Amino acid sequence: MAAVxxxxxxxxxxxxxxxxxxxxxxLVIAAVGESIIGTYQEMWKGAFGSFYFLTSTLARATxxxxxxxxxxxxxxxxxxxxxxxxxxxTGAISATLVALYLxxxxxxxxxxxxxxxxxxxxxxxxxxxxxxxRFRIQLLISSLLLNYVAVxxxxxxxxxxxxxxxxSAAMAQTPMLEKSVWLPKLFAGMSVHAGFLFALAAALLIxxxxxxxxxxxxxxxxxxxxxxxxxxxxxxxxxxxxxxxFSGGLAGLAGTVEVLGSHYRYxxxxxxxxxxxxxxxxxxxxxxxxxxxxxxxxxxxAALQTGAMGVxxxxxxxxxLASVIQAVLILFISAxxxxxxxxxxxxxxxxxxxxx
Amino acid sequence: MENRLEMRGxxxxxxxxxxxxxxxxxxxxxxxHAIVGxxxxxxxxxxxxxxxxxxPTAGEIAVNGKPVVFRGPEDAIRHGIGMVHQHFMxxxxxxxxxxxxxxxxxxxxxxxxxxxxxxxxxxxxxxxRIPINENAKVSSCSVGEQQRVEILKVLYxxxxxxxxxxxxxVLTPLEVKELLQxxxxxxxxxxxxxxxxxxxxxxxxxxxxxxVLRGGRVTGTVSRSETNADDLARMxxxxxxxxxxxxxxxxxxxxxxxxxxxxxxxxxxxxxxTFSVHHGEIVGIAGVSGNxxxxxxxxxxxxxxxxEGKVYLGEKDVTGQSVAAIREAGLAHIPEDRYLWGTAxxxxxxxxxxxxxxxxxxxxxxxxxxxxxxxxxxxxxxxRFAIKTGSxxxxxxxxxxxxxxxQKLIVARELGQNTPLLIAAExxxxxxxxxxxxxxxxxxxxxxxxDGILLVSSELTExxxxxxxxxxxxxxxxxxxxxxxEATEEKISVLMAGGSVYGSSQAxx
Numbered sequence: 001m002a003a004v005x006x007x008x009x010x011x012x013x014x015x016x017x018x019x020x021x022x023x024x025x026x027l028v029i030a031a032v033g034e035s036i037i038g039t040y041q042e043m044w045k046g047a048f049g050s051f052y053f054l055t056s057t058l059a060r061a062t063x064x065x066x067x068x069x070x071x072x073x074x075x076x077x078x079x080x081x082x083x084x085x086x087x088x089x090t091g092a093i094s095a096t097l098v099a100l101y102l103x104x105x106x107x108x109x110x111x112x113x114x115x116x117x118x119x120x121x122x123x124x125x126x127x128x129x130x131x132x133x134r135f136r137i138q139l140l141i142s143s144l145l146l147n148y149v150a151v152x153x154x155x156x157x158x159x160x161x162x163x164x165x166x167x168s169a170a171m172a173q174t175p176m177l178e179k180s181v182w183l184p185k186l187f188a189g190m191s192v193h194a195g196f197l198f199a200l201a202a203a204l205l206i207x208x209x210x211x212x213x214x215x216x217x218x219x220x221x222x223x224x225x226x227x228x229x230x231x232x233x234x235x236x237x238x239x240x241x242x243x244x245x246f247s248g249g250l251a252g253l254a255g256t257v258e259v260l261g262s263h264y265r266y267x268x269x270x271x272x273x274x275x276x277x278x279x280x281x282x283x284x285x286x287x288x289x290x291x292x293x294x295x296x297x298x299x300x301x302a303a304l305q306t307g308a309m310g311v312x313x314x315x316x317x318x319x320x321l322a323s324v325i326q327a328v329l330i331l332f333i334s335a336x337x338x339x340x341x342x343x344x345x346x347x348x349x350x351x352x353x354x355x356x
Numbered sequence: 357m358e359n360r361l362e363m364r365g366x367x368x369x370x371x372x373x374x375x376x377x378x379x380x381x382x383x384x385x386x387x388x389h390a391i392v393g394x395x396x397x398x399x400x401x402x403x404x405x406x407x408x409x410x411x412p413t414a415g416e417i418a419v420n421g422k423p424v425v426f427r428g429p430e431d432a433i434r435h436g437i438g439m440v441h442q443h444f445m446x447x448x449x450x451x452x453x454x455x456x457x458x459x460x461x462x463x464x465x466x467x468x469x470x471x472x473x474x475x476x477x478x479x480x481x482x483x484x485r486i487p488i489n490e491n492a493k494v495s496s497c498s499v500g501e502q503q504r505v506e507i508l509k510v511l512y513x514x515x516x517x518x519x520x521x522x523x524x525x526v527l528t529p530l531e532v533k534e535l536l537q538x539x540x541x542x543x544x545x546x547x548x549x550x551x552x553x554x555x556x557x558x559x560x561x562x563x564x565x566x567x568v569l570r571g572g573r574v575t576g577t578v579s580r581s582e583t584n585a586d587d588l589a590r591m592x593x594x595x596x597x598x599x600x601x602x603x604x605x606x607x608x609x610x611x612x613x614x615x616x617x618x619x620x621x622x623x624x625x626x627x628x629x630t631f632s633v634h635h636g637e638i639v640g641i642a643g644v645s646g647n648x649x650x651x652x653x654x655x656x657x658x659x660x661x662x663x664e665g666k667v668y669l670g671e672k673d674v675t676g677q678s679v680a681a682i683r684e685a686g687l688a689h690i691p692e693d694r695y696l697w698g699t700a701x702x703x704x705x706x707x708x709x710x711x712x713x714x715x716x717x718x719x720x721x722x723x724x725x726x727x728x729x730x731x732x733x734x735x736x737x738x739x740r741f742a743i744k745t746g747s748x749x750x751x752x753x754x755x756x757x758x759x760x761x762x763q764k765l766i767v768a769r770e771l772g773q774n775t776p777l778l779i780a781a782e783x784x785x786x787x788x789x790x791x792x793x794x795x796x797x798x799x800x801x802x803x804x805x806x807d808g809i810l811l812v813s814s815e816l817t818e819x820x821x822x823x824x825x826x827x828x829x830x831x832x833x834x835x836x837x838x839x840x841x842e843a844t845e846e847k848i849s850v851l852m853a854g855g856s857v858y859g860s861s862q863a864x865x
Contacts, residue, residue, distance in 0.1 A: 212724045214714040221711065224700035230659060231689065231697045232711035233680035 014286050014297065017332035021325040028324050032317050039317050046310015047303035053310070055190035059262065061302035062192070063088070063254035063271075065199040067280025068298050069206055070250030072289040076210060077243040078223035083128055083143030084251040085277035086150030091121030091252020092259050093154040096174050096266040097162065099181045099259075106180020113181060114256055121252015122245040124150060129244035133237045139244075147277075155268050164265070172268035183261035195257025199295075202250060206291040219243055251277070279305075282326065285333045301326070358421055360385045360548050361406075361437075361517055366415035368401050375401040377572045379415070383517060383548045388539055390551040390559040393569035394592055394788030396758055399552050402569070403519055406550075407439050408432040419517075438510025439519045442526075444502050448495035452488050453477040456509045480508055485541045500531035507538065511547075518542065519550045524558055528644045529816065529849035536562045554592075556585040568592055593789045600796060600821065604804045608635025611808040612777050617655060617665035619832075625651040627832035629665070633777065633808040638799065640823030641812045642848050648832035649812045650692055653781055656810075657689050658682040669777060683712060688773040690766055692781035692812070694759070698766045701755030705745050708754045709734045709769050737768035741794055760791035767795050771802060778802060781812045796822060816845055830854050 026036045047057050067084045074081040095117035102109050128143040159172040166175060183194045210216035218239050222229045230236060255271055263270050279301050286301075287293030308322030361383040368376040376398045383389050393399050404410040406417065408426030417424055419435045426432045429439070446455050453474040462472040477490040486504050494502060503523060510518055520539070524532045539549055539562050551563060559566055560580060567577040568591040575591045590596060612633040619626035626648045633639045643649055654660035656667055658679040667675045669685045677685070691697035699708050710730060713719055719730045734750055737743065741764040746752040754762060763784070770778060780799060784792040799822060803809055813819050819826055826838045828851035836851040 212727070214720065214723075214725055217707070217710060217714045217725065221700055221703065221707070224703050225696075227696050228698065228700050228711065230679060231657075231691055232714075233678070233683050235678065235680065 013332075014288075014293075017286065017329050018300065020332065021328040024328045025321055025325045028321055029317055034315050034317050039311055039315055039321075042311045042314045043304075043307035043321075045307075046313070047307035049310070051187075052190060053306065055187060055192040057299070057303050057306045058196050059191040059193065060274075060306055061298045062195045062199050062261070063258050063276040064280045064283055064302055065295060065298035066195070066202060066254035066257070067251050067277055068283035068287070068294040069199070069202050069291055070247040070254075071281055071284040072287065072291055072294050073206055073210075073219065073250075074243050074247035075284060075289040076223045077219040077239055078226060079129070079240050079243050079247075080140045081125060081128070081143050081244060081247050082140055082281070083125060083146050083150075083248070084280055085272060086143075086147035087121040087125045087248035087251035088255035088277055089154045089271055090124040090150045090255075091117035091249075092255025092271055093157055093266050094120035095252075095256040096177070096259050097157075099177050100162075100174060106178065110181040110183070110260065113260060114253065117252045117256025118249040119252070121255065122249035125244045125248020125251070126241060129241045133241065151272055154266070158266055158268050174266045177260070177264045181260060182264055183257060185261075191262060193257065193261030195253075195261045198253065198257060202253075203291045203295045210291065215239070215242065251280075254280070274305075279326075282330060282333070286329060358385075359383060359418075360387075360420060362418040362421075363402070363406065364416050364418070366402060366405060366417075367413045368398075368405060368410060369413045374572050376405070376412075379569070379572070379574050381567055381574075381577075383550060384564075385548055386543050386546050387564045388543045388549045388551060388562055390553060390563035390566045391569065392552075392554060392556065392559055392566060392588060392592060394554070394790070395760060395786060396571075396788070397569040397592070398572040399569055401572075403439070403521065403550070403552060406432065406519065407437060433513055433515070436514055436516040437519065438513055438515025438517065440503070440506045440510060440521065440523060442522045444506050446494045446502060446505060448493070450494060451490065452492050452494060452497065452501075452505050453490040455494055455505055456480075456490075456512050458509075460513060477508065477512070480511055484508075484511060484538070484545060486538055498531075499526050500528070500534065503527070503531075503535065504538070507542075515547075517548045517550065519552070521552050522554075523551070524553065524555060526645070528853050529845065530853050532558065556588050559588065560585055570594055589789060600800055603800065603824075604636075606634075606636025606804075606806060608637060608806060608808070611635050611670060612656075612810065613666075613668040614656070615666045615668075617652070617667065618663045619648075619651045619655045619660060620663040625832055626655060629829075629832075629834055631827055631834060631837075633810050635776065635808050636803060636806045637824045638803050638809040638811055638822050640819040640826045641810065641829055642816060642819045642826055642852060643814070643829035643835075644852055645814050647829045647852075649781070649829055651832075652829070653689075653692065653779055653810075653812060656682075657687065657779060683773070683775075686775045687777045687779065688712075688770040688775040690770050690778070690780045690783050692785075694763055694766055699754045699762060702753060704748075704751045705738075705754055705757070705765060706731060706734055706750040709737065709750075709765065712769065712773060733772065737765070737772060741765075741768045741798075743768070760787035763787045764791055764794060767798060771798060776807050778807060778809045779812075780809055782814065783811070784813075784815070784818060816848055819848070820845065828852055 029036050029039045046053060048054050067088060071081060071084055095113040098116045099109055099113040102112055104112065124146065128139055128146055131137040131142045132139040155172060158174050162174050164171065164173050164175040186192050186194065186196065210220060218229065218234045222234055222236060222239050226236060254276065258271060259266055280298065283294050283298040283301055286297040304322045304325055308319050311317050311321055312319040359382045363379065363381040366376050366379040367374070379398065379402055381402070391399050391402070401410065405412045408428045408431050417426070424435055456477050457473045462469040462476060474490045481488050481490065486508055488501060488504050488508065494505065497505065507518065523535060527535060536558060539551065542549055553559060563580050565577060565579045566583065566588060568575045568588060570592060610632045614632065615630050617626055617629045618624065629652060631639065641649055651660060655662050658677055662676050666673060669682065669687060672685050674682045674685050695701060713730065714725060719726045731750060738745060743761050743764045746756055757765065767783060783795050783799065799809055811819065811822055820843060824840050826843050826848065828835045828848055830852060831854070835854070838847060
């Protein structure tokens with residue numbers, strides 16, 4: 001009973017955030033002069049209105065979920081990895097090159113590409129962790145800046161050495177992958193692909209690891225109180241680096257399944273323009289870094305985006321409606337953080353003065 | 357004679373919880389009235405209501421016979437109530453005089469009159485015989501001096517009723533003596549003092565009357581001449597106190613050997629410390645907080661780098677090893693600050709209990725922690741130490757446990773490691789008498805089983821009650837060593853303050 005109560009309590013805040021987000025969206029819709037109910041109906045239809053739209057939402061949620069899950073692992077350990085975008089791109093471009101050029105049969109190539117994507121994303125992320133452990137370079141900053149390095153370098157690779165020269169228009173993209181390495185679609189003709197299953201599996205795996213393994217325990221306690229963990233013999237650097245590796249690895253996997261499951265080539269900007277990484281970050285924050293929660297929040301955020309596309313198709317309300325609602329969500333999340341911080345600070349004060 | 361302060365039927369409820377239940381309290385002119393009670397007895401709540409920081413649910417306050425309502429500390433100050441908090445609120449870069457007059461500065465044409473401030477402070481200090489140097493910077497003052505600054509500050513603000521909140525917790529024994537004298541002087545010159553404390557000896561030395569609180573209610577108000585420390589303790593706890601088990605004489609082999617240990621970080625924090633702890637022995641380290649004890653323990657437990665010297669645990673050289681390796685070699689550790697080092701407040705009791713056990717093979721199978729097996733162990737601890745966990749039991753957030761219960765959980769966890777050496781730092785700081793008895797008893801039993809304990813405490817009574825041998829630390833060094841039979845409070849006090857004991861065998865060079 002108490003556990004159910006606890007769960008409900010943890011759900012109140014994200015739900016409240018969503019409701020206030022939708023109310024704010026309503027103001028925008030009213031300003032444009034459209035019907036509020038009608039617009040939100042269009043949004044619902046655009047996200048879940050038919051099997052096609054539903055599966056599109058699932059497809060869009062896939063990379064968001066994988067990234068969000070990776071970040072939830074890092075955040076649980078108190079490690080602020082802001083480099084998901086770079087890790088995703090590094091994973092994606094490495095996997096693409098393996099899928100293009102590895103001389104092996106199709107299935108082997110696909111598995112190799114997936115593994116490469118995870119490793120490349122993980123190592124890129126590990127690099128930021130190493131910089132902190134070795135040189136005390138703030139991870140928050142280094143991981144953020146490494147995004148630019150990764151995204152721009154991948155952009156160079158596909159516009160120069162590995163550019164697809166076959167087409168008439170010189171786009172910044174690699175050649176098309178051969179069909180044998182494509183990830184299978186889950187339903188014929190629908191955009192959702194096997195990557196979605198990977199994401200669900202990853203959610204369960206992370207949930208299990210955090211809950212039942214010594215490593216998960218150490219991750220959690222490190223995030224809760226680093227001093228206590230050190231005192232208990234937890235090796236902070238090892239947990240931090242492991243956390244960073246898997247966090248980046250999942251981001252790398254996110255990029256890889258996008259390439260192998262939907263684009264079938266690395267296209268410059270195809271991963272960064274839809275803001276998968278930052279939406280994933282939001283999904284994690286909204287779910288309070290709970291892996292199962294991330295599944296739902298990434299579905300929610302993906303639905304908001306695909307729904308807004310439906311809104312734009314059928315009404316005069318622009319696509320930016322989704323951004324407005326998301327912005328309110330972000331505000332809410334940061335307000336919650338400041339509130340927690342404030343409450344903690346006051347508690348600490350009370351403790352130090354109230355020891356009578 | 358009329359009462360200077362009267363609190364009648366004070367009640368404070370937080371939801372279902374009653375922190376103060378119909379508490380009445382009177383204070384006469386020139387009286388020192390001590391309020392004693394265990395943690396959570398309601399002392400803080402009562403004082404917060406008096407100082408306007410909490411609004412009472414019921415009850416009334418009268419100052420000099422007139423009913424008053426305090427909406428905030430400013431109201432209380434205006435009615436002549438001054439509070440000296442346990443943690444000082446001073447500006448370290450300002451002078452003593454500036455800190456005292458702050459908020460009520462002598463002014464002329466809008467300009468601060470520094471000289472006038474200094475002379476006002478001077479005369480105040482002479483009048484109440486509270487020695488200070490009004491021109492010194494607060495940052496260069498000792499803790500005792502800073503406390504005097506705080507007392508002068510409330511006097512300057514015109515307080516007739518002075519509330520001292522655990523004033524002796526941070527002082528050396530000599531400074532405590534001076535403070536108690538100051539309190540007497542204040543009372544003689546007509547001020548009324550409320551002394552909040554849990555140290556009964558001090559109460560017996562200085563108070564005129566004592567009010568004992570237990571569970572939010574007054575268990576009695578007695579005058580000092582009609583009571584003694586044992587009676588007060590009984591009134592606080594509500595039962596007879598237990599006697600500690602006898603100590604068995606044990607001649608054990610050396611267990612922990614520390615040789616020439618130095619810890620430096622910009623300055624020398626631990627200075628050439630050499631000592632050992634044997635099997636079946638409790639070695640107490642006495643000293644005023646901040647004389648290198650914390651750093652010494654951190655170096656021994658692997659939390660801080662050793663600059664020079666060696667640490668042996670049994671036969672093993674553990675100098676500079678990781679925390680995990682040192683724990684593995686046979687060390688458990690009750691940390692000094694239970695909130696910073698000892699727990700994760702937002703995690704459950706069970707999660708907090710697991711720390712240090714999460715990789716033990718007996719609680720693991722195929723990489724998974726055997727939660728249910730471990731839970732049974734925690735249940736045993738909870739039962740053995742009578743830990744009150746709250747409604748959610750093992751799922752309760754650790755931060756919701758009272759200080760004493762949380763400390764018992766930590767003690768149980770570290771004793772459960774069953775290591776030959778236990779480091780116990782301030783094992784009973786801020787816990788109530790009941791919990792203290794439990795913890796002392798448990799430490800003594802561990803010693804009698806042939807294990808070694810290194811006890812660090814700033815409470816002399818605790819050191820004297822438990823230790824077989826006592827080391828005193830002063831400014832990072834071992835200032836002296838005393839055996840159980842030769843140790844007295846006086847000798848230790850002198851060493852703690854940097855003096856030397858004539859005839860002590862190993863005084864610092």
